[in-house]
Amino acid sequence: MRAALVALRVIVAREALRFLGQRGRFLAALVRPLVWLLVFAAGFRAALGLSITPPYQTYITYETYIVPGLCGMILLFNGMQSSLSLVYDREMGSMRLLLTAPQPRWWLLFCKLMAGAVISILQACAFLAIAWLYGIRMPWAGYLWALPALFVAALMLGALGLALSSFIRQLENFAGVMNFVIFPMFFLSSALYPLWKMKEAGRLLHDICAANPFTHAVELIRFALYAEANLPALGWTLAATAAFLALALRGYDPARGLVRRREGG
Amino acid sequence: MSGLSVAGLSFRYGARAALEDVSLEVAEGAFCALLGPNGAGKSTLFALLTRLLVAPRGRIAVAGVDLARAPTAALARIGVVFQQPTLDLDLTVRQNLRYFAGLHGLSGRAAEARIVAALDRLGMAERAGEKVRALNGGHRRRTEIARALVHRPSVLLLDEPTVGLDAASRAALVEHVHRLCAEEGLTVLWATHLTDEVRPGDRLVILHRGRVLRDGIAGEIAAGRPLTAVFLELTGAEA
Numbered sequence: 001m002r003a004a005l006v007a008l009r010v011i012v013a014r015e016a017l018r019f020l021g022q023r024g025r026f027l028a029a030l031v032r033p034l035v036w037l038l039v040f041a042a043g044f045r046a047a048l049g050l051s052i053t054p055p056y057q058t059y060i061t062y063e064t065y066i067v068p069g070l071c072g073m074i075l076l077f078n079g080m081q082s083s084l085s086l087v088y089d090r091e092m093g094s095m096r097l098l099l100t101a102p103q104p105r106w107w108l109l110f111c112k113l114m115a116g117a118v119i120s121i122l123q124a125c126a127f128l129a130i131a132w133l134y135g136i137r138m139p140w141a142g143y144l145w146a147l148p149a150l151f152v153a154a155l156m157l158g159a160l161g162l163a164l165s166s167f168i169r170q171l172e173n174f175a176g177v178m179n180f181v182i183f184p185m186f187f188l189s190s191a192l193y194p195l196w197k198m199k200e201a202g203r204l205l206h207d208i209c210a211a212n213p214f215t216h217a218v219e220l221i222r223f224a225l226y227a228e229a230n231l232p233a234l235g236w237t238l239a240a241t242a243a244f245l246a247l248a249l250r251g252y253d254p255a256r257g258l259v260r261r262r263e264g265g
Numbered sequence: 266m267s268g269l270s271v272a273g274l275s276f277r278y279g280a281r282a283a284l285e286d287v288s289l290e291v292a293e294g295a296f297c298a299l300l301g302p303n304g305a306g307k308s309t310l311f312a313l314l315t316r317l318l319v320a321p322r323g324r325i326a327v328a329g330v331d332l333a334r335a336p337t338a339a340l341a342r343i344g345v346v347f348q349q350p351t352l353d354l355d356l357t358v359r360q361n362l363r364y365f366a367g368l369h370g371l372s373g374r375a376a377e378a379r380i381v382a383a384l385d386r387l388g389m390a391e392r393a394g395e396k397v398r399a400l401n402g403g404h405r406r407r408t409e410i411a412r413a414l415v416h417r418p419s420v421l422l423l424d425e426p427t428v429g430l431d432a433a434s435r436a437a438l439v440e441h442v443h444r445l446c447a448e449e450g451l452t453v454l455w456a457t458h459l460t461d462e463v464r465p466g467d468r469l470v471i472l473h474r475g476r477v478l479r480d481g482i483a484g485e486i487a488a489g490r491p492l493t494a495v496f497l498e499l500t501g502a503e504a
Contacts, residue, residue, distance in 0.1 A: 003370025010367025014353070021355050093349030100315040101368035102341035 007103050008111045015115035018085075019122075029078060029123045033070035034130060041066050053194060055226040064136050068222035069191025071124045071146075072214060075154045078123060080182055082116035083161025087168050099252070106249055113162060113245075117154035124150050141227040149224035149234075153217035156237050159244035166251025189215040190222075213240035267329045268293040268452040269314075269420050274323030276309055276475075283309040284475040287323070291468065293419070294450040296443055298463040298483065301472035302500050307456040308348060310472070311424045314454075315345050328419035328452075341369065344413030348424040348456075352405060352412075354398040358389065361397060362412050369416040376415075383411040387441060403434030410441065420452045421445070427462065435462065460493040473500045 019025065041063040089095040098108055128143065138146075164181065188205070189212050190198075199206040209215055216236035223230035269291040276284045284306045291297040301307050312318040314325060316336050325332040325339075332339040352361050359380060366376040384390045387407045397405060406426055413421060423442065427435040439462050445451050455462070463469055465484035470477055478499050479486050487495050 006367050006370050006372045009372070010364050013367075014356070014364050017356060017360065018353070093347055093351040094353065096315070096317060096345075096347055096349070097351045097365065098368065099317060100340060100343070100345055102337045102370075103368070104337065 004103055004107055007101065007108070008114060011098075011108075011111040012115040012118055015082075015112075015119055019119050025081070026123065026126075029074055029081075030126055030130070032077065033073050033127050036066065036070055036073070037063060037131065037134070037136075053196065055223045055228045055230075061136075063134075065194070066192055067128070067131050067136055067138075068225055069189070069218050071127060071150065071221050072153060072189070072191050072218040073186060074124045074127055075120045075150065075157050075217070076182060076186060076214065078120040079116060079154065079157030079161040080164075080178055081161075082112070082119070082158055083165035083168075086112070086162065086165040090165075105252060109162060109248060109252055110245075113155060113158045116158040116161070117151055120154040120158070121147070121150050124154075138225045139227055142225040145224040145227045145229075146221060149220045152234065152237050152241070153221055156213060156217055156241040156244065159241050159248060163244045163247035163251060166248055185212060185214045188212050189218055191215075191218050213237060216240070267419070268295060269297075269328075269454060270324075270326040271310075271314070272324045274310070274313060274320050274325065276313060276318065276320045282475050284313070284320075287472070287475070287477055289470050289477065289480060291420075291452050291454055293328075293452050294446060295468050296446045296453045296455065296464075297468040297470060299454055299456040299470050299472060300458065300460065300463060300496060301456070302458055304474075305458075305472045305500075306475040307458075307472060308424060309475075311345075311347075311422060311456060314422055315343065316340060341416065342419045344416070344418035344421045346406070346409045346413050346421075346423040346426045348426075348428060350405060350409070352397045352408060355396060357394055357396050358384065358400070358408050359393040361408065362415055365412045366415050371416060379415050379417070383414045384408075386414065386445070387411040401434075402430050403437065406430060406434070406438060407441070410438075414445075414451075418451070420454070422454050422456075424456045425458070426455070427457070427459065435459075439464075460491075460496050463492060471496065471499060 044062055086095065089098070098112070099105060101108060128146070160181070188209050190209060191214070195206060195209055195215070198209050213236060216233040219230050220233040220237055223233065271290075272288045274284055274287040275282070287306070287310065289297070299307055299310070309318070313320050314332075316332060319333070327339040328342040330339040330342060353364070356364070362380045362383065363376060366372070366380060371379060380393075381390065384393055387410055389404065389407050389411055392400065392404060392408075397408065400408065410423070410426070421442070427438055430438065442453055442455065443464070446453050457463070463483045465487070467483045469479065469481065469483040469486055471479040471486070483492060486492070
């Protein structure tokens with residue numbers, strides 16, 4: 001048990017050290033949602049009218065509406081970035097070092113997932129702090145509630161990245177997957193527009209958005225930021241986490257997994 | 266048998282057989298060279314020995330522990346140096362070793378003491394604070410060997426560890442590992458395609474197209490002829 005926790009600590013520490021060494025990555029992760037918040041939201045403020053729907057008690061600005069979605073965006077991009085680094089690790093060989101450690105493989109993958117989640121949350125917190133300075137302020141309790149919500153959402157998106165990384169053979173293939181995963185997941189969700197608005201555009205579009213696990217992750221964060229629990233969203237997010245994890249474990253199973261397809265001599 | 270034992274191991278990539286009924290025994294404290302041309306199945310064997318892959322047939326025991334039945338206990342007894350470099354270039358030598366020690370459940374002062382000892386043994390103690398990116402190829406390999414020894418394994422597996430090194434670094438590395446064998450009683454399996462890395466007294470297994478062609482003492486297999494000629498003859502005849 002102690003050995004497993006030590007492994008968790010060093011895997012998180014390694015990820016943090018690498019992250020701190022890549023300042024560009026941190027800046028990019030922050031600039032992306034900030035551009036949406038400061039430019040996109042300002043431009044669309046007038047175009048997109050919002051009605052009062054829970055958890056909001058009053059009319060809110062569009063900037064306020066998209067903050068949880070942009071937190072989700074950070075987690076989504078970071079989850080994919082972590083899986084990208086997994087594919088890189090595999091190509092560079094350091095994945096072998098991890099997978100040959102004397103720990104159950106599921107635990108090693110879970111540690112990787114936790115490490116990615118910690119980095120994601122740090123970025124989301126930095127973004128919330130900047131939004132606060134910009135004047136978009138949530139109740140103080142909301143910031144506390146948001147931490148576990150961000151954690152669950154980060155785990156779900158990290159697990160998705162992990163699952164994807166187990167099926168991607170080369171770094172080159174990753175760009176396509178990013179386009180087919182990140183953009184549909186983000187735009188077909190409640191991150192930028194509420195679901196009722198989607199219904200106006202079309203029933204099918206609304207149903208796709210409602211089924212998208214990213215929508216539920218965003219709603220979980222949205223309610224948490226107002227110190228409210230959204231249990232259906234939590235259930236959906238946890239179920240998606242379990243499904244993605246099961247896929248990842250299958251992909252990394254030594255009896256069938258990635259190394260088999262790549263081994264040469 | 267407390268060294269390394271492989272019995273009846275077979276593995277296929279789809280229709281292509283990578284290993285067929287491979288068996289070998291390496292006694293405790295012995296240096297065994299696994300010699301084979303490219304594509305012989307050496308890396309596949311290493312992937313099976315380290316449980317990156319699982320073979321449908323055959324048995325592997327590391328220091329007497331069955332890899333299939335007790336993978337965690339067996340892996341804890343193995344130190345591996347992979348053919349591909351597996352160091353984090355932007356971390357220091359010490360940080361790399363600390364990460365590895367943690368993966369093996371070692372932390373705090375115990376881990377630090379072992380890291381210092383392992384680096385010292387490979388003559389890398391002064392480089393501990395340097396980033397791996399600043400090291401030359403030979404020192405990077407030494408760092409990897411030091412790292413593979415941090416948890417005091419019984420069996421050390423090295424998959425073509427001298428790839429990309431100059432002649433002097435190669436000779437030094439071969440010498441280092443032989444000394445580890447002799448002085449520390451470490452069981453070593455050293456995969457290579459270079460005959461000059463094999464000494465006459467070494468145990469030698471020649472692998473070709475997934476099969477063991479010869480298994481014995483290198484000097485006896487060579488029988489007074491240059492090992493390179495014997496190796497080329499054996500693998501050339503099969504090619």
